[in-house]
Amino acid sequence: MEQKDLDYFRDLLHAMLEEAQQKGDATLDELTDSNEIFADPADRATAESDRAFTLRIRDRERKLIKKIRAAIGRMEEGSYGVCEDCGCDIGVPRLKARPVTKLCINCKSKQEEDERERAD
Structure with a gap:
């Protein structure tokens, strides 16, 4: 692979990492800010469903961050x-x-x- 390609992918991976980390931080802030009390059980169930969905997204972001870091590591080793x-x-x-x-x-x-x- 040519150096210009490696530079392109290095920049791309770092941008992806930063974006994923920002999304993860925003998700955590969103989850900690939602200490609402619901009078209606249906509203509470909807909120819990939304929270579970958000946590699944956060888990996917966490896994993506791990893969991005591994790719950056391979780049540093020369095996990317x-x-x-x-x-x-x-x-x-x-x-x-x-x-x-x-x-x-x-x-x-x-x-x-x-x-x-x-x-x-």
């Missing part, structure tokens, strides 16, 4: 853009679509196919 399964280069278009990926499109397709076969 190299498939962990076959060792081939991951194409720039695939990295643009999924900057945190660890697998080339062929290995990822095979992995998904294997998962579908096990689910059947």
